[in-house]
Structure formats: structure tokens, C-alpha cells
Amino acid sequence: MKVAVIDYKAGNVQSVLYALDRLGVEAELTFDHETIKKADKVIFPGVGQASATMANLKERGLDQLIPTLKQPVLAICVGMQLLCEHSEENDTPCLGIIPQKVKRFVPENNEKVPHTGWNKLNKVDGKLLSDDLLNEYCYFVHSYYVEKGDYTIGESHYTKPFSVALRKDNFWATQFHPEKSGDVGHQIIKNFLFEI
């Protein structure tokens, strides 16, 4: 299996590569369009700020490429947010693959923002988030979130219920960091690589 990890100068790509390595999967970190197109699976990692990461994608023409991909794509954290239409973070137009908006958390009860730490999977889809992962914990660190909507395949709760995972066609996405979510996260990466 060929796995391409999109290289756009942002994000904790090294953590994603180490996680794949621990699973015994060879992956290539690349921004070469042909290599990405030919891969069996594509991972779109993310740590970063929406407008800066969008600018990095554009610099490498990746904003044009990503929406045309046909193989399964897994977008992580800000990667998931960039799949949406628009982010409130610096008022940033995103890739528009998933018709959802990205909003900033508003504390209801003195909750801290960013939402940082391990939170529970209250709803799973039985596929990317397999049934055995219900009520398990994943690691989050983000100030912006996607509300529950038609493409939500997993939920957690912080100030309100929100989307921890999205799916539209071949695009899968998690708000949490599976590469940093212990054995639960490993299971999710395995589900993406081998069950989808």
C-alpha cells in the first residue's frame, strides 16, 4: 500500500510519520501532485492556523489538487477544518469540499479555549470510528470547531456537542489527533488504512 502524507510546511507531520512507522506502514511525505494522485491512501495532517495553512496549500497548488482526489483521504485537525467551506479563524475561505462552517468555541461555563486534552467519543459511525471505540478518549487541541451536521460521523461534547469526525464521499476527517490518541488513535488509523 502506498500512503502519501501531504507536505505543506505546516503541522506535526513528524508525529504522523512516526505513527505510521509504528504501524509498519511506509509513507511518503510529499507535495508532488503525481505522487499524491497515485497513492492508495492520502493523509492530510494538521497543526496550524487556518489562513497560514491555506496560504501554504496555495503556494504548492494543493488547494486545486486536494478536491480532485479520488482515493480515501484522511484529514486531521486543521486539515479537517480546511475541508470545510469557511473558517472564522482570520475569516478564511477554505477548500469547500464539505459544506460546513468552522466556528470559534464560545465558553458557556468558563471552559478554557483552546479545547486541550482528552475527550470522549460519544457517537461513532462504526467504520472509521469503529463500534469498539464508543466512550473511548481521543486527544484534542483546537480553538475552532465544526457543528453537528449532515456529514458528522462522530461526536463529542465541549460547551456543546460538536463534530469530532466528518465524512463526505472519499473524504474522511477527524478533529482530534489520532496519531496522538494512544492505542485508540492507532486503531483509528488502522481502520482508515485497512477497513476503508
Added chain:
Amino acid sequence: MLTKRIIPCLDIKDGRTVKGVNFVNLRDAGDPVELGKAYSQNGADELVFLDITATHEKRKTVAALAKKIAKHLNIPFTIGGGIKTIEDADMVLNAGADKLAINSAAVRRPEVIDELANGFGSQFVVLAVDAKFNNGDWWVYLNGGRLATEIKLFDWVKEAQERGAGEILFTSMDHDGVKTGFANDALSKMSDLLSIPIIASGGAGKKEHFLDVFEKGKADAALAASIFHFKEVDIPDLKNYLAENNIPVRTTKK
């Protein structure tokens, strides 16, 4: 529900894990690669790596060692020590950091917080601060506690938040290594003052101290070193104890 985090800290000097009392009298606490791996398999919620000699000896973080540790970690990894610039931040990211901790350099040039937050996102930037209580207030210290300043702790953390820090790692030098509990009054005051998460550090000696730091200190996470390294407190036991006392913590059946 978001859980409270338990974070072991590896203080690194010359490639070994060390621990002191009130920031001095360092003693060896083992191989950092082995310790890191063991913690990630034993219920730790994050791991922090601080190169405590870095600022003092004007060295950069020991990137190669950090990389070795990161390879085995499936939990979040924060790297700190001697980080001054975007280039340093890139280096720790490439070593496998998920967050970086910046301390003295941010006090000397606060704009670096804005630069890091704009370049990498606030969630990447942990503002670490060492402070001591004297003359009725808390004061910031630099260079691993060796240099006093006239900067007030609460003014500084507020400014750091406004500049874009995503989290505060507050170490009370008065409590560090003494094992009599965390600086709960100062922590609680800081929590009320700020809207970003706070990691409490310095003073953990037994399980009850963790319950106190979450209840009285209102901390979002608690960091400790020697009691974990020397196996005085076992993380799964600690989490069971906290759960029994209605503190939300991560447990896993996997």
C-alpha cells in the same frame, strides 16, 4: 467531558533525566527514551521534555534525543529548552514535537509569542514560567530559575495569553521538588484570570496533592517528575484515585 491531564516531565541534562530540589542538587533519574516509552504505555496523558541546561549553556534543544523519544510516543509531546526563534520551533517540530514550551526567550522578547502563534497556531505554543513568591507577590525568574526579574507573574501570563500563547505551564520554584503540594492559591487565581488552560508544576508528593490541584488550584493539568520517575506514585493508581473522587480522567479499555 474533557478530562484532567497527568503529565510526567523529563528534565534533561547531558542526555539523562535529572531531578533536583528547588531547581538545584540534580540527581539522575534514568534513560529518557525508556522513561518516555514506559509513560506512554502506562496512562500518561502527555509528556513534556525540558532541556534544562539549554538556556544556561546557550545550547539548542537536544533535537536528536527528542526525536528518539518521539518515535515511541503515541501521546502528545511538548519540547522546551532554549527555544528563541521560528527556526528553533521548526527544529523541534521536525524532531516530533506537538507543542513547544518557551520560557526565558519570551520574557526577553515577548513578540516571539506572537510570531510562533501566527506561524504555527496558538495550540502549538506553551508559555512556561518559573516563579517565586516574595514581598507579597509572585515574581518571574529566568534561565532555569537562576535570574530574578522585576516582572510580576500574573501580569506576564496575562500578556502571554493576549499575545497568543495556547497554554501556561506554571512552575512554582518554592514548591518544586519539596513534595508538599502544588501552589494552589496562585494557580486558582491564575485560572480565574486566564481563559487558556493551565498546567500546574512543582510540589507533587502524593496522590492527594493532585486532587487538591484540580479542586482547589482549578488546574487543567498537573505535571510532575521525580514521584513518577522514582515510582513513588503510579499513574494508573493515581487516576483510579482521582476518578473515585469525581475528577474526570482518561481511562481506557484498549
